[in-house]
Amino acid sequence: MQKKKRIKLLKIILPLALGVFLIFYSVQSASPEERQALFNNILDADPFWIFLSLACGILSHLSRAYRWKFLLEPLGYKLGFANSFMAVMAAYLANLGIPRSGEVLRGASIATYENIPFEKSFGTIISERVADLVMLLLILGITLIFQAETILPYFQKHNINPFFTLILLFILVVLGVFFIKILQRSTHPFLVRIKNFAKGILEGMNSILHMKKNKPFIFHTIFIWLMYILMFYLAKFSVTGTASLEIGAVLVAFVVGSFAISITNGGIGIYPIAIGAVLLLFGIPKEDGEAFGWVVWGTQTLLNLVIGGLSMFFLPILNQKK
Numbered sequence: 001m002q003k004k005k006r007i008k009l010l011k012i013i014l015p016l017a018l019g020v021f022l023i024f025y026s027v028q029s030a031s032p033e034e035r036q037a038l039f040n041n042i043l044d045a046d047p048f049w050i051f052l053s054l055a056c057g058i059l060s061h062l063s064r065a066y067r068w069k070f071l072l073e074p075l076g077y078k079l080g081f082a083n084s085f086m087a088v089m090a091a092y093l094a095n096l097g098i099p100r101s102g103e104v105l106r107g108a109s110i111a112t113y114e115n116i117p118f119e120k121s122f123g124t125i126i127s128e129r130v131a132d133l134v135m136l137l138l139i140l141g142i143t144l145i146f147q148a149e150t151i152l153p154y155f156q157k158h159n160i161n162p163f164f165t166l167i168l169l170f171i172l173v174v175l176g177v178f179f180i181k182i183l184q185r186s187t188h189p190f191l192v193r194i195k196n197f198a199k200g201i202l203e204g205m206n207s208i209l210h211m212k213k214n215k216p217f218i219f220h221t222i223f224i225w226l227m228y229i230l231m232f233y234l235a236k237f238s239v240t241g242t243a244s245l246e247i248g249a250v251l252v253a254f255v256v257g258s259f260a261i262s263i264t265n266g267g268i269g270i271y272p273i274a275i276g277a278v279l280l281l282f283g284i285p286k287e288d289g290e291a292f293g294w295v296v297w298g299t300q301t302l303l304n305l306v307i308g309g310l311s312m313f314f315l316p317i318l319n320q321k322k
Contacts (some may be wrong), residue, residue, distance in 0.1 A: 045295050049238035052233045057300050060227035061307075064088055064128075068218035070213050071124035077116045082318065083109070086311035093308025096268075096301065103129075113319040135225045138256055143251045150252055150281050205278075229254055235296045241288025242279065249282040257293070271297040 065085035072079050087109040091102030107122035182228035211217055232254045236242040245253075253275050275293030276286050284292075 045238040045242070045291070047238075049234050049236075050295065050299055053235040053238070053296070054089070054303055056227045056231035057233065057303055058307075060087060060224045060229070060231065061085070061092075063220045063224050063227065067217060067224070068124065068128070070211050070217040070220075071127055072116065072121070073213070074123075074211055075116075075120055077114070077120075079110065079114055079116070082316075083315070084317050086318075087113075089304065089308045089311040090315065091308075092304040093312065096304065096308075099262075108135050109315060113315065119256070126204055131221050132225075136220060136255075139225065139251065140255050143255050145249075147248050147252050231300070232257070232296060236292060239288060239292045239294055242284055242292040245282065245284070249279065249284075252281075253278050253289075257296070268301075 027169045062085060066081060068084050068088070069079045069081075076082035087106045090109060091106035094104070094105045095102035103122065103125050107118050107125055110116050110121045229251070233247070235249060236245050256274050256278045258270055260270045264305050272290045272293030275296070276288075276290030279289030279292070280286060
């Protein structure tokens with residue numbers, strides 16, 4: 001048991017430690033002039049464009065919360081929008097501390113306050129992630145078509161394989177199918193309980209195939225990612241050095257930033273460094289590119305901290321009678 005606790009603690013501490021180290025290394029490796037320019041760029045960021053960027057971020061979260069109901073309806077459940085939104089925001093907050101813990105918290109919150117079985121709600125969350133992965137790969141594909149000569153050398157130089165996530169997902173699906181086959185033949189009480197739990201998850205995942213409102217689901221999926229890109233695009237105007245970036249460069253930085261987020265908790269440390277490094281390819285000075293990365297990461301993280309914290313506070317209060 002102690003070993004499991006240590007492993008769990010390491011999963012929390014190591015990504016955070018890596019993020020803090022990267023921040024320290026980035027600041028220390030810069031010259032005093034570069035550090036001063038970086039801080040000045042961040043402090044001088046135009047609040048008008050930051051506000052518009054934050055508005056797009058909020059719209060994407062609202063859309064994600066609303067989209068969830070389309071996956072739960074085929075299972076016979078109606079999800080309240082307020083609870084859905086607060087569960088989504090609480091999940092973003094949890095992911096800043098423990099990577100991927102937010103999905104579990106989101107499913108558990110809905111199981112508690114909406115009486116929807118955890119395994120089924122969690123299955124719909126997995127389906128959401130698959131849809132989001134498809135969108136990210138679609139954006140990656142479009143970006144590669146128009147910016148292949150820029151982004152491929154960058155990926156090779158930094159040993160980034162954007163297709164690794166897709167390959168890993170495929171392997172997990174194959175292993176999952178194999179494991180389910182074993183469960184189906186087992187009569188052991190413990191394995192039977194696992195089988196029933198897995199069955200609920202599969203029902204949740206299959207809901208994406210039985211949606212009557214698949215067009216609204218597709219619309220919201222596209223809308224969410226358009227808001228992500230617009231949020232990123234508008235933020236570039238807040239930093240003088242990145243205001244002139246063309247859409248192609250913005251898409252490259254957006255894709256790189258999306259993959260960088262998965263390395264540490266919410267992209268802490270690595271996100272601004274990755275953005276700064278990739279924008280060097282487009283002639284943007286390091287201090288300007290990293291300032292842009294810090295503005296995007298900092299404002300969205302602050303948004304998640306504030307709304308996520310309020311959501312975790314109000315969820316039990318607003319659901320006292322349930």
